[in-house]
Amino acid sequence: MNKTSLILAIALALSSAQTFAQEVTINGTGVSLEANKTPVNTAVNPAAVAQLPKDYRFAVPGKFTVAVAALNSPPLTVFAEDNKTLLGSEVDIARLVADSLGLELNVVPTSWEDWPLGVTSGKYDAAISNITVTKDRKQKFDFATYRKDSLGFYVKANSPIKKIEKAEDIAGLRIIVGSGTNQESILLAWNAENLKKGLKPFTPVYTKDDAAQTLALQSGRADAFFGPNVTGAWKAALTQKTQLVGVVDGGWPKAAHIAVTLKKGSGLVDPVQTALNGVIKNGDYNKVLNRWGEGVEQIPASEINPAGLGD
Template sequence: MRTLALLISTTLFAPLISHAAAPTVNGTTINLQANLTPITTAANPAAIAKLPNGLKLAHPGEFTVGIAADGAAPLMVFADDNKTLVGSEPDIARLVASALGLKLRIVPTSWEDWPLGVTSGKYDAAISNVTVTKARKEKFDFATYRKDLLGFYVPTHSSITTISRAADVAGKRIIVGSGTNQEAILLAWNQENIKAGLPALTPIYMTSSAAQTLALQSRRADAWFGPNVNGAWQATQTGRTHLVGNVDGGWPQAAHIAVTLKKGNDLAPAVAAAIDGAIKDGSYQRVLNRWGEGIEAIPASEVNPAGLGD
């Protein structure tokens, strides 16, 4: 999950698809080479009917999607050509495009640049792990496609078995990104613990994957707290960490990841209908499952739901 102004550092993962043994994420074996095969859904008449009259696409007949190439697996990964983006975000983009009867055009961008790309019409949408917030809804429209879950990951040698509430982090040293929603949750829990007479936690701020791994394995940190999809992927790649608890990214509220669209162009209902159709025909769950994100599935897409700050 990313905050409104700051990029969460999740550069913990190798950028290229590996030919190594298939990893397992949340109980699902991920065959990276097999995951290069596109998953599509049939053109959805109900979704197409919701496309606004006079809609001007960035490229006629195409659904142009900006995806931040500075993200992390399994959300996006560069294929062996070091140019093609694959991962769960490109897969979601493909489902929406095929449901709307449009050809998909993916444009690699950066987290800093996608907002201008959407508002200027350079992209029809951004699909880049964007969390719905009150502030963002003033500038963009949204159609949700995934829950925003955070995860606590500990070293395999750790005696910690569960972290799911404030008391569980008392006195612990937790790696977390500065300026992120997960940091805000930790600090709120810390204040709760202090008021209850429990030991304070120690947040550890790191962006280097090597430093994070070393801190966990050398027992200088007790846990890492961040986007669950990234933590799950890291666990499969190293075999050195495992999940001990999930927290909603909008704690104590629900938070959702959404397709981000230009404000007021009325495209969001069509995108939501496209996602709903993919949910019903099973292609949506296939996409999430093959990237280990099945636990973040939603039952239906919502347009501009309550977000962080509402």
């Protein structure tokens, strides 16, 4: 193991231990991973079950197989101490849908790059991985929304950068961002605007996991992180080493929502929407979001293929 890999491994181990040992306050809500290990289940929704297409072949018979990007980014996803069991709000949402459909949940930890092909090929029945509805994605996938999309810019606590809210603010900066994400699309659009004005380009910094992101930001190899605001808020509250300097709607310049992502025309989007609206109505949806500090991103009802980034 080289020096960089060793540092990353130690950082990840320390981060995991600290994360489970502490309760953090996110958006005014105390969140405990230790307590959140206990699953939140819900009742079977007969209306949703009745909408399941009779000829649909689940990836694993009797199970709802869901791809979840294993980025170890609480509160969305985080590995338990066994480094195998995936926890987080995304897994909880997947369980509510599976329970509602009368199916056993089969979570498959994946990379972000894997879910599109996995869903279109039938390897996964769905992807629940902080996926934003976009105009381009709607060409290949169906969406049933379950949460507002809010993105945040985070910098080191002692950074001289105090505000990143618009295109001009990213000029010349090195920003950690996920490849193929809607936040990357926003930065690229802002960068194009800046180049037309003669401003300096920004430099995207791509990392593989949370530990690498932390190392890049704290070592000074990156100036800022741009990603889901809830994950940035979690890390800032836990470590006190980062601070929020700007929030942007995920569908910039419009609002956008996060959604359960399904193969286009598979017939699953209607029963999944019914399942989501059922748990919104019975309160289990709010129970999940609130226990992860995501209540501020709740929606009143699930929508199918709404307007998104690029529409």
